[in-house]
Structure formats: structure tokens, C-alpha cells
Amino acid sequence: MSTDAAIRAADTRAEGRALSAAAATAGHAPSIHNTQPWRWRVAGNELDLYLDHSRSLEITDPDSRFGVLSCGAALHHALVSLAAAGWHTLVVRTPNPAHPDHLAQVRLDHRIPVTPAAVRRLHTIALRHTDRRPVVSAPVAADKLHAIVTAVESAGAHLHLLHPNQVYDLATAVDHAQRTEAAEVAWQAELAYWTGGTRPLGTGIPDSAIGDRAPQTTVPGRDFGHYGDLPISEAHENAATFAILYGLEDGRLDWLRAGETLSAAWLNATELGISVLPLSATIEVAVTREHLRRLLADLGHPQLVLRFSTADPTGAAAPHTPRIPAEQVIERA
Numbered sequence: 001m002s003t004d005a006a007i008r009a010a011d012t013r014a015e016g017r018a019l020s021a022a023a024a025t026a027g028h029a030p031s032i033h034n035t036q037p038w039r040w041r042v043a044g045n046e047l048d049l050y051l052d053h054s055r056s057l058e059i060t061d062p063d064s065r066f067g068v069l070s071c072g073a074a075l076h077h078a079l080v081s082l083a084a085a086g087w088h089t090l091v092v093r094t095p096n097p098a099h100p101d102h103l104a105q106v107r108l109d110h111r112i113p114v115t116p117a118a119v120r121r122l123h124t125i126a127l128r129h130t131d132r133r134p135v136v137s138a139p140v141a142a143d144k145l146h147a148i149v150t151a152v153e154s155a156g157a158h159l160h161l162l163h164p165n166q167v168y169d170l171a172t173a174v175d176h177a178q179r180t181e182a183a184e185v186a187w188q189a190e191l192a193y194w195t196g197g198t199r200p201l202g203t204g205i206p207d208s209a210i211g212d213r214a215p216q217t218t219v220p221g222r223d224f225g226h227y228g229d230l231p232i233s234e235a236h237e238n239a240a241t242f243a244i245l246y247g248l249e250d251g252r253l254d255w256l257r258a259g260e261t262l263s264a265a266w267l268n269a270t271e272l273g274i275s276v277l278p279l280s281a282t283i284e285v286a287v288t289r290e291h292l293r294r295l296l297a298d299l300g301h302p303q304l305v306l307r308f309s310t311a312d313p314t315g316a317a318a319p320h321t322p323r324i325p326a327e328q329v330i331e332r333a
Contacts, residue, residue: 012044015108016332018085019047022106024326025081028125029263031070032057032280033194034205034321036329038074043333045108049075051101052329055203059190060181060284065255069303071103072259073266076155077125078106080267084122086114094253103256121267128270131318132222132277133230134215134237135309144272145241145308151268152245157261158300160244166295167242170282170305171219173292177285178223188225195224202324209319219307222281230318240309244292250301258303269308279305 023040031037039052049071056067075091082089090107094100145161152159162170181187199206210228215221216236245261247254266276282288282305292302 015045016042018082018087018108019045019106020326020330020332021085022078022081023047023330025122025125026074026078027323027326027329028128029070029074029077029259030128030130030266030278031073032061032066033191034199034203035067035070035194036074036203036324037067038071039329039331040078041331041333047078047106048102049078049104049106051103053101057190057194059184059186064252065283065303066280068103068252068255069259069262072256072261073263074259075104075106075256076260076263080118080121080125080263082106082108083112083118084114086111088112093256100252103252120271124267124270128266129318129320130209130277131275131311132209132211132215133232133318134217134235135240135275135311136233136235136237137239137310139239140241140274140308140310144269144274147272148265148269148274148308152261152265155261155264156257157245157247157303159265159306160246160296160299162242162244162295167218169291169295170242173282173288174220174279174305177281177288178220180285180287181281182223182225191225196226196228199322202322202328205321206319209321219279221277221279237309240307243306243308244296244302245304245306246296246300246302248300254301255303262304262306265306273311275307275309275311277307277309279307 019042035055037052037055039050041048051067051071056064061067088109090109092105095105096102149159194204196207207228209230210224211230211232212227213232215232219242247258269276282292283302289302
């Protein structure tokens with residue numbers, strides 16, 4: 001083998017390792033009910049992202065809105081990994097209209113210097129998690145909220161921070177959405193399938209991440225239909241800030257972008273010591289989704305409700321949800 005061929009072979013192996021590591025890192029992304037509905041394909045210097053319908057929610061998410069959004073969060077995680085490995089990337093979103101489940105193609109372009117911020121952001125991925133416990137600490141500082149809003153806008157979406165009177169409107173909408181879902185047997189059966197127990201297959205929400213009682217909150221959290229093992233304080237949450245993540249349009253590309261934005265905002269918040277809880281029930285039900293759009297004064301289409309609260313530095317972190325082994329979601333050409 002010539003020297004040039006040997007160098008190229010070594011480069012190809014390095015590219016494959018970087019892309020495989022990025023896809024594995026993406027597995028830590030948040031997803032609705034921890035379904036992890038993504039599938040990756042590594043080929044040469046390209047990484048392709050697909051929506052995997054075998055881990056989609058047919059009743060809760062019939063149009064795959066949240067499946068695509070979840071894949072968007074995974075895409076952003078993968079890009080964070082590649083930046084920390086010193087790669088500049090070219091990303092084509094929804095590259096093939098004839099195959100709508102092919103959500104993105106990432107191509108390695110050229111090497112770039114690795115910055116401390118890129119490495120820190122990669123490490124933050126391992127720290128990020130969902131904590132459903134009510135928060136009774138101090139309100140989130142205005143400068144930190146501004147930093148999160150800036151991160152959202154830099155990622156191509158928008159964040160509307162709710163005023164106190166709008167929080168009560170949100171609480172009413174959440175209650176209506178959850179009562180609507182509770183009245184549908186198929187909806188509840190799907191929820192029961194993906195939540196509770198010990199989740200040995202690496203998907204779903206285990207009882208260790210579900211509260212052992214109903215929390216005292218103004219805006220209800222997800223009603224899983226049963227209590228879990230996570231200790232919940234009896235104190236009433238009164239310091240959280242609620243916001244609506246929204247985009248100007250409401251198509252598949254917008255859902256993907258919303259997921260990327262969610263990841264960017266959540267990682268930024270984690271570095272600032274801010275806890276994030278996504279609330280999707282009001283988006284799942286059409287009538288309450290329209291209600292949220294009115295709260296936005298029809299400026300855009302709501303994609304997700306987020307709760308921001310100051311994390312308790314002295315408290316124990318909530319357990320992380322399980323993850324599918326990387327080899328089960330990564331294909332190699």
C-alpha cells in the first residue's frame with residue numbers, strides 16, 4: 001500500500017470512529033416517553049439519521065411530530081460530539097422528500113480546532129436529565145433566562161416566557177389535555193406500555209423516574225396513571241418559569257429544528273444550573289395546542305412547553321432513564 005493510500009485509509013477509519021461516537025452520543029438525547037425513535041447509518045464520511053417507527057407512539061403521536069422532534073434532539077447531540085472531536089460538518093435536513101423518514105445527512109467537511117466550550121458542551125450531555133420533581137428553590141435569574149432564550153434563537157426557533165396570568169391559562173390547558181387523554185383507552189394503554197417497571201430493554205420511563213405521589217404544582221406534570229418510586233416533596237412549587245418553544249411553521253422540518261433547539265437550550269440550561277422539564281400533553285391534543293397558539297398571539301406554532309427551575313445543588317439528582325445499546329441503532333455500510 002502506498003503512503004497516500006495508507007494515510008487515506010487511516011483518515012477513513014478516523015472518520016468512521018468519529019461518526020460512530022457521535023451516533024452513540026446522540027443516544028443520550030431526550031425523547032418522548034424515552035422511546036429513542038432514531039436510527040443511524042454510517043457510510044464513509046456521512047452519517048444519516050432516520051425516524052424508526054418501531055419506537056413511535058401510534059396513538060399519542062400519530063403524525064410523528066414528537067418522534068421527529070426527538071430525532072432533532074439526537075441530531076444536535078451528534079453535532080456536539082463531532083464539534084468536540086474537531087470536525088466541521090455540513091448538514092442537510094430532510095434530504096430526500098420522497099423518503100420523509102430520512103431526516104438528516106451529516107457530512108464531515110474538514111478538521112477544526114477543538115475549543116474548551118465544545119468539550120464542555122459534550123461533557124454536559126452526560127449530566128443532562130429529566131427531573132419531574134417539583135422545585136421549591138429560588139426563581140431562575142433573569143440573566144440566565146435571557147441566555148437560554150438567546151440559545152433558542154441562535155438555533156433557529158423562539159421561546160415565549162409566560163407571564164404569571166398566562167401560567168394559569170397553561171395549567172387549565174394541561175388539565176384539559178390530560179383529562180382528554182385519560183378518557184381514551186388506547187391512549188392510556190400506550191402510556192402504560194412505555195412507562196413503569198424497570199424497563200430492561202433500554203426504552204421507556206422506569207418507576208425510578210416517576211414520582212411516588214402527585215406533586216403540588218400550579219401546572220400539572222404528566223399523569224402516568226400510577227405512582228412510581230421517585231420521592232416527591234410535599235412542598236408546593238412556586239418558583240418555576242414556564243415557556244412555550246415555538247416555530248414560525250409547523251411541518252416536519254420545523255419539528256426537527258424544534259428538537260435541535262430543545263437540545264441546545266437544555267444543554268445551555270444545564271451548564272447554568274437550571275433544571276428543564278418538557279411538557280408535551282398540551283401539544284398532543286389538538287384543541288389545547290390551538291389554545292397555546294392563542295397564548296402566543298398567533299406569532300407561531302407551539303412545539304413544546306418547558307418548565308425552567310433552579311436546580312438544587314445540595315439535592316440528589318433524579319435517576320437517568322435507560323438507553324438502548326448503541327449497536328442496536330447504528331448501521332454501518
